[in-house]
Amino acid sequence: MFEREGGGIALIAISAVCLFCLAPMLQLAFAAARVLQSGAADAFALLTGPTIMRAIFNTLAIATGSTVLAVILGGTVAVALATMTMQTRRALAFLFVLSLMVAPQVSALAFKTLAGPSSPILNTLGIAPPPGTPNPMLGYGGIILVMGLHHAPLVAITVATGLVRIPRSLVEAARIDGARHFAIVTGIIMPVIRLNILSAILLAFVAGVGNFGIPALLGLPVGIITLPTMVYRQLASFGRGAIDDAALVSLLIAAMAGIAVIASSWLMARRDVRTETEHGLEPFIHRPAFARSVEILLWAFFAATILLPLASLVATSLVPAYGVTLSLESITFAQYTGTMWQQALIRRAFANSLTFAGGAAAVLAVLSLLIAYALDRRLSRARMVILPVIEMPYALPGVVVAIACILLFVKPLPFAGVTIYGTAWIIVFAYMASFLAVAAKPVVAAVASLERDVEEAALLDGARVTARLTQIILPLVLPAIAAGGVMAFLLAFNELTISALLWSAGTETLGVALLNLEDAGLATEAAALAVVATGVVATLMALLEAASRHLPENALPWRQLCPGTGAGTRQAAPVLPGRRTAIPVRSPGGDCAAGRACLLLEASARDSLRHRDQARQPNRHVQQARRPQGGLRL
Amino acid sequence: MHILRTLLAGAALVAAASTAMAAEGTLTLYTSQPNNDAQQTVDAFMAKHPDIKVTFVRDGTTKIMARLRAELEAGSTPADVLLIADNVTMEGMSRDGYLMAYPEADVSAYDEGIQDPERMWFPTKLITTGIVYNTAAPMKPASWKDLLTDETKGQIAMPSPLTSGAALIHTKTMVSNMEEGWGYYETLAANGAQASGGNGGVLKAVAGGEKLYGMVVEFLPIREKAKGAPVDFVFPEEGVSAISEPVAILSNTKNPDAAKAFVDFLISREGQELAASQGYMPAHPEVSPPEGFPPLSDIRVMAFDPAAALESAEADKDRFATIFGQN
Numbered sequence: 033m034f035e036r037e038g039g040g041i042a043l044i045a046i047s048a049v050c051l052f053c054l055a056p057m058l059q060l061a062f063a064a065a066r067v068l069q070s071g072a073a074d075a076f077a078l079l080t081g082p083t084i085m086r087a088i089f090n091t092l093a094i095a096t097g098s099t100v101l102a103v104i105l106g107g108t109v110a111v112a113l114a115t116m117t118m119q120t121r122r123a124l125a126f127l128f129v130l131s132l133m134v135a136p137q138v139s140a141l142a143f144k145t146l147a148g149p150s151s152p153i154l155n156t157l158g159i160a161p162p163p164g165t166p167n168p169m170l171g172y173g174g175i176i177l178v179m180g181l182h183h184a185p186l187v188a189i190t191v192a193t194g195l196v197r198i199p200r201s202l203v204e205a206a207r208i209d210g211a212r213h214f215a216i217v218t219g220i221i222m223p224v225i226r227l228n229i230l231s232a233i234l235l236a237f238v239a240g241v242g243n244f245g246i247p248a249l250l251g252l253p254v255g256i257i258t259l260p261t262m263v264y265r266q267l268a269s270f271g272r273g274a275i276d277d278a279a280l281v282s283l284l285i286a287a288m289a290g291i292a293v294i295a296s297s298w299l300m301a302r303r304d305v306r307t308e309t310e311h312g313l314e315p316f317i318h319r320p321a322f323a324r325s326v327e328i329l330l331w332a333f334f335a336a337t338i339l340l341p342l343a344s345l346v347a348t349s350l351v352p353a354y355g356v357t358l359s360l361e362s363i364t365f366a367q368y369t370g371t372m373w374q375q376a377l378i379r380r381a382f383a384n385s386l387t388f389a390g391g392a393a394a395v396l397a398v399l400s401l402l403i404a405y406a407l408d409r410r411l412s413r414a415r416m417v418i419l420p421v422i423e424m425p426y427a428l429p430g431v432v433v434a435i436a437c438i439l440l441f442v443k444p445l446p447f448a449g450v451t452i453y454g455t456a457w458i459i460v461f462a463y464m465a466s467f468l469a470v471a472a473k474p475v476v477a478a479v480a481s482l483e484r485d486v487e488e489a490a491l492l493d494g495a496r497v498t499a500r501l502t503q504i505i506l507p508l509v510l511p512a513i514a515a516g517g518v519m520a521f522l523l524a525f526n527e528l529t530i531s532a533l534l535w536s537a538g539t540e541t542l543g544v545a546l547l548n549l550e551d552a553g554l555a556t557e558a559a560a561l562a563v564v565a566t567g568v569v570a571t572l573m574a575l576l577e578a579a580s581r582h583l584p585e586n587a588l589p590w591r592q593l594c595p596g597t598g599a600g601t602r603q604a605a606p607v608l609p610g611r612r613t614a615i616p617v618r619s620p621g622g623d624c625a626a627g628r629a630c631l632l633l634e635a636s637a638r639d640s641l642r643h644r645d646q647a648r649q650p651n652r653h654v655q656q657a658r659r660p661q662g663g664l665r666l
Numbered sequence: 667m668h669i670l671r672t673l674l675a676g677a678a679l680v681a682a683a684s685t686a687m688a689a690e691g692t693l694t695l696y697t698s699q700p701n702n703d704a705q706q707t708v709d710a711f712m713a714k715h716p717d718i719k720v721t722f723v724r725d726g727t728t729k730i731m732a733r734l735r736a737e738l739e740a741g742s743t744p745a746d747v748l749l750i751a752d753n754v755t756m757e758g759m760s761r762d763g764y765l766m767a768y769p770e771a772d773v774s775a776y777d778e779g780i781q782d783p784e785r786m787w788f789p790t791k792l793i794t795t796g797i798v799y800n801t802a803a804p805m806k807p808a809s810w811k812d813l814l815t816d817e818t819k820g821q822i823a824m825p826s827p828l829t830s831g832a833a834l835i836h837t838k839t840m841v842s843n844m845e846e847g848w849g850y851y852e853t854l855a856a857n858g859a860q861a862s863g864g865n866g867g868v869l870k871a872v873a874g875g876e877k878l879y880g881m882v883v884e885f886l887p888i889r890e891k892a893k894g895a896p897v898d899f900v901f902p903e904e905g906v907s908a909i910s911e912p913v914a915i916l917s918n919t920k921n922p923d924a925a926k927a928f929v930d931f932l933i934s935r936e937g938q939e940l941a942a943s944q945g946y947m948p949a950h951p952e953v954s955p956p957e958g959f960p961p962l963s964d965i966r967v968m969a970f971d972p973a974a975a976l977e978s979a980e981a982d983k984d985r986f987a988t989i990f991g992q993n
Contacts, residue, residue: 149875163802163875163896164821170876253871255862255991268729269828353893355800355873362894375705377724454737536733537694537723537744548724552700553866553886555874 095240101180106187137245194228242429430529727831789910
């Protein structure tokens with residue numbers, strides 16, 4: 033009966049998906065077709081030139097190396113956090129994900145200041161290498177190390193989505209049989225999550241192929257060029273005339289990443305292991321001595337790879353000039369109190385990043401609700417087509433999305449005759465395209481899990497679709513909307529790849545400002561800017577963590593790393609965001625048309641929670657379990 | 667008759683005053699100056715002209731020019747005024763008809779030899795490229811040839827002409843003045859010199875101790891040395907290359923009055939003193955250079971032919987890229 037209404041919403045949802053996700057991707061496909069049709073020979077010549085071959089080799093080598101590192105580290109951390117009882121599990125998971133949410137260019141800058149002859153930390157300890165020693169972070173080794181560490185949490189989150197689904201009974205049975213912990217991990221857990229591991233490998237590879245910030249800061253100064261930095265340099269040094277070449281290179285990146293993305297979603301979709309989530313995995317290694325020492329080891333590891341570089345970044349921002357040793361005499365807070373803020377560029381960059389990311393996230397939050405509702409109620413048959421379309425621009429590297437947006441908007445819009453190329457709108461558009469998937473994912477899951485009884489009752493009461501949406505659905509899925517919106521904001525706020533290619537006079541973002549300061553040799557200002565931006569991200573994440581009680585499970589990536597934390601909440605499974613808020617349904621305001629229905633149905637809603645999976649929607653669980661989950665791309 | 671003349675003079679005066687008053691609105695500056703210098707310049711100008719709001723966009727000369735050229739070819743750019751490293755690029759812009767002449771500009775105090783006869787662009791400083799070294803370095807270089815020795819093997823950083831306008835002119839000056847010509851750069855490359863990015867990166871590498879020696883524009887190390895950074899700068903005995911950081915008005919500016927006011931400010935005594943206070947060698951002969959600089963007369967500038975440089979710019983970049991890799 034819902035199918036007769038909500039046509040408008042479905043229309044908005046479909047148009048939004050077409051506009052933000054389909055149009056840029058089609059534009060890329062057209063560009064590829066044009067190349068094949070007219071200039072295949074030229075394209076082949078360009079793509080086999082020595083420079084690009086070097087860039088391809090570098091990209092593949094760096095992506096492979098960083099993937100190996102990320103999978104080993106991320107996989108180990110994920111398994112350790114999921115299987116061992118640790119008091120500080122949540123804090124460890126939070127810190128680990130923080131290192132992913134810190135912008136890659138900030139990470140690169142932090143590691144760059146950590147090593148080398150002028151490292152403030154090494155100098156304070158008196159163990160800095162003598163002047164004339166190259167910075168070990170510049171070059172292949174440094175890029176692979178920083179990228180591997182940066183993508184390790186990405187791997188951990190993907191692996192964790194598999195770990196949550198391991199039936200607890202499986203582990204229990206093995207323990208009754210007398211299996212040792214090590215045997216359980218290698219013999220039971222690993223085989224069950226092998227597809228997740230494969231998928232994590234592919235995701236880390238895609239992230240490595242598409243990463244721009246790290247090779248830009250650690251590779252370009254020593255002449256190591258990758259495909260994304262090559263696209264950037266083509267556009268930055270040769271202007272719009274180079275757009276065809278840049279498009280060609282970005283098609284190459286899209287092809288590399290696309291194959292891996294498709295392989296990954298295929299793997300996740302055919303998940304052949306039966307994973308019922310009624311009783312998910314919980315930490316089962318309780319031996320205090322062992323778990324404790326692993327915990328201490330993890331803290332030491334995180335201190336060295338996350339806290340130390342950040343500390344070094346802070347130290348660099350406290351010296352008056354780059355190369356000066358930090359001491360009580362030389363310490364200055366001038367960067368924070370004045371120097372940095374006197375620059376209009378930095379003030380503008382903060383304002384821009386906040387408004388672009390905030391604006392995009394706000395609109396995405398609204399769109400997510402409409403899309404989720406339309407997918408669930410009007411377009412359920414089309415969801416298997418629409419969801420992958422939403423995922424596509426998110427899964428592809430930012431440089432590909434940016435080039436697609438340039439191709440889309442370089443000519444004036446067909447009817448309006450104006451162009452958004454060279455304005456702030458093209459950046460906001462690219463953010464919307466890139467991060468719609470992040471904002472929509474938790475909301476789609478939340479709406480799909482909602483009881484229909486309440487809404488049906490409201491319908492009987494004569495509540496129109498907008499009233500039902502705003503007064504029943506919205507309050508129930510608000511936490512999921514907020515979580516998705518904030519995650520989209522965080523990613524857009526940190527982003528560099530898209531804006532590095534799309535910025536113009538007055539629309540510089542934080543990432544662009546950082547790159548620009550580095551380029552001008554203002555290393556201490558750059559460090560101070562990075563510290564402030566990281567502070568914003570960490571604060572927002574801490575606020576999310578503080579509000580996590582009210583948020584759906586799995587909405588926060590660091591919570592996914594700790595399966596079985598909230599004892600009791602996992603009893604009723606699967607993880608259905610909105611479920612907990614579904615029970616105390618209240619009429620949102622006295623004038624709610626559906627108010628009476630809400631109250632009437634409160635009891636029946638509670639009842640049906642128990643039976644609904646078997647009775648009402650027998651297939652929904654299967655759908656839930658099969659839907660690819662989690663995963664962040666940067 | 668007498669009254670009429672007075673009236674006319676008065677009207678002319680009012681007209682002149684209103685032209686000066688008309689300098690208001692917004693102005694967009696494209697520049698390759700480091701961010702904080704550009705900011706100071708713009709702030710000082712706006713303090714003097716409160717009715718004009720200046721926005722600036724900063725990037726390396728090559729990058730900012732790529733952006734500007736692309737915008738001009740597409741038909742519109744927000745830029746009104748251009749302040750970049752070198753006059754070779756300005757010559758190119760002038761040749762292509764993108765600049766507006768400003769013959770009324772007051773350049774009487776300046777040496778006519780450094781001015782553009784057509785008054786399309788105006789030098790604002792003298793920026794020379796010499797050798798920077800980390801104070802911990804075992805050798806104190808005095809000549810360009812010192813960079814070819816074993817002591818500097820793998821220890822040299824230099825900006826790339828593919829990014830920096832100053833570096834392009836420096837390269838051209840070096841190959842036409844050093845007896846080895848391009849051979850000098852080939853030896854440098856064989857000696858493990860690293861060429862990439864702009865001057866800022868070179869300064870960071872040397873100040874940070876990752877490299878001990880570098881070719882760099884003089885104001886960066888002189889200024890950082892004053893702040894305590896472990897660097898020093900030498901003017902090599904063969905001489906230095908020089909650029910003049912010219913300013914020009916774009917022909918399609920929407921606010922020519924404000925643009926002219928900006929040029930006036932930069933070449934005024936006040937503007938030149940600001941440049942000196944920022945640590946640049948002023949172009950105005952009567953403004954004294956900042957601390958740490960030798961007197962202008964002591965600096966030996968190597969010969970340079972802008973027309974020839976414009977002619978061979980692309981070929982020079984290609985040749986450089988072949989020697990050092992595409993950076």
